[in-house]
Amino acid sequence: MYSSPSSPLLCHSPRVTVIGAGRVGSTLAQRIAEKNLADVVLLDIVQGMPQGLALDLLEARGIELHNRKIIGTNNYADTTGSDIVVITAGFPRKPGMSRDDLLRTNAKIVVEAAKNAIAYSPDAIFIIVTNPLDVMTYLAWQAIGLPRDRVMGMAGVLDSARFETFIAMELGVLPSDVKAMVMGSHGDLMVPIPRFATVNGIPVTELLDAATIERLVERTRNGGAEIVELMQTGGAFFAPASATCVMVESILLNQSRLLPVAAYLQGEYGLNDVFIGVPCRLGCGGIADVLELNLTDEETAALHISAQSVRNNIERAQEILTSVTR
Ligand SMILES: NC(=O)C1=CN([C@@H]2O[C@H](COP(=O)(O)OP(=O)(O)OC[C@H]3O[C@@H](n4cnc5c(N)ncnc54)[C@H](O)[C@@H]3O)[C@@H](O)[C@H]2O)C=CC1
Ligand SMILES: O=C([O-])CC(=O)C(=O)O
Numbered sequence: 001m002y003s004s005p006s007s008p009l010l011c012h013s014p015r016v017t018v019i020g021a022g023r024v025g026s027t028l029a030q031r032i033a034e035k036n037l038a039d040v041v042l043l044d045i046v047q048g049m050p051q052g053l054a055l056d057l058l059e060a061r062g063i064e065l066h067n068r069k070i071i072g073t074n075n076y077a078d079t080t081g082s083d084i085v086v087i088t089a090g091f092p093r094k095p096g097m098s099r100d101d102l103l104r105t106n107a108k109i110v111v112e113a114a115k116n117a118i119a120y121s122p123d124a125i126f127i128i129v130t131n132p133l134d135v136m137t138y139l140a141w142q143a144i145g146l147p148r149d150r151v152m153g154m155a156g157v158l159d160s161a162r163f164e165t166f167i168a169m170e171l172g173v174l175p176s177d178v179k180a181m182v183m184g185s186h187g188d189l190m191v192p193i194p195r196f197a198t199v200n201g202i203p204v205t206e207l208l209d210a211a212t213i214e215r216l217v218e219r220t221r222n223g224g225a226e227i228v229e230l231m232q233t234g235g236a237f238f239a240p241a242s243a244t245c246v247m248v249e250s251i252l253l254n255q256s257r258l259l260p261v262a263a264y265l266q267g268e269y270g271l272n273d274v275f276i277g278v279p280c281r282l283g284c285g286g287i288a289d290v291l292e293l294n295l296t297d298e299e300t301a302a303l304h305i306s307a308q309s310v311r312n313n314i315e316r317a318q319e320i321l322t323s324v325t326r
Helices: 023-034 047-059 099-120 133-144 156-171 208-223 223-231 238-252 297-325
Strands: 013-020 038-045 069-071 086-087 125-128 151-153 257-266 272-283 285-292
Touching: 013 023, 013 069, 013 099, 013 156, 038 047, 038 208, 038 285, 047 069, 086 099, 086 238, 099 125, 099 133, 099 285, 099 297, 125 238, 133 151, 133 257, 133 272, 151 272, 151 285, 156 208, 156 223, 156 257, 156 272, 208 223, 223 285, 238 257, 257 285, 257 297, 272 297
Parallel strands: 013 038, 013 086, 038 069, 086 125, 125 151
Antiparallel strands: 151 257, 257 272, 272 285
16 A cells, blocks of 8 residues: 655645736636646635636546646635745726826735735745735835745736837847847836847847837836726736746746746845836846846936836835835
8 A cells, every 4th residue: 555755745746826817817827737836726806716727627637648736716824835926916006097096996805915915925925916016016025025036027028028019020030049138117207228228149129229228118117007907907917927937947946047037126226215127137046136237327317216206106016005005
């Protein structure tokens, strides 16, 4: 008769909790399970919905050839012992809105989700996805009081993927041959850096004229809104889920990938006490390093303007949260 191994280590399967089982959250759960990265707990406030999604995903396991556990729940106790917590809970924007217009509705949701989750998973690494991204990441970090390596926001991977897509479409080349880096906040003031964009090592500045590059940069800045306008009901979720999954994977597999991540800055780039997109190395402890690149004066100025707008919105969010708890 087979008996179970006595060491709990041999039985440990990584566990990722995704809070918010909407379009981004459920697609992310699918990606994580079907890439066989971790067991997934999908949590939402809507009764029955995460349970239904989890059952649906479980029923695909035999076809997708994995054996990951997938739990749908409304109860934070079921998230106990998660290695990573991803927060996607909150409202998406409607056509005509900016991401910052979501501040009032999403601040309380994200803070409560982060506090509830840390109570059951004190060792987890947190990835925030809810918009407005940089501000929500700051609020979550502040609410749970973790060191900066364990709290980060997802946006730069998505914005960079969009820039790469538009470059690939323009040049008619394979998207995976294009590498780009978008820094700054996840909003109209994001900072795509064309001189860091290459096609298999060739700078795009050698391949495209300045006016074309500027057009692609503008389309990247407007990338989320372009989809919101087209869909009319909510925003992008396939690429956001893929981008978040890349971060989850780099952490779980300790890949040490260098990715643009919304990170808490402590003097890097001349910025302090703000979350903003900068290149980071992601490994099993979360953010292993924040990379400080030599930016031009113009790029630094753009990054600072971006950071100032995040700061202004952090202040607004804190006023909103204080008035809610009063
Ligand atoms: N950082 C980024 O690059 C991106 C951010 N987003 C943002 O992600 C968020 C989610 O977007 P979608 O999935 O499209 O929206 P969605 O509306 O499809 O899903 C949101 C889910 O959150 C749930 N929810 C609301 N309050 C909750 C609470 N207190 N606890 C648990 N769950 C709760 C809702 O019931 C809903 O199922 C939005 O704020 C959106 O703007 C979306 C795409 C990219
Ligand atoms: O645009 C939105 O509202 C959702 C988002 O952040 C994106 O797709 O970049």
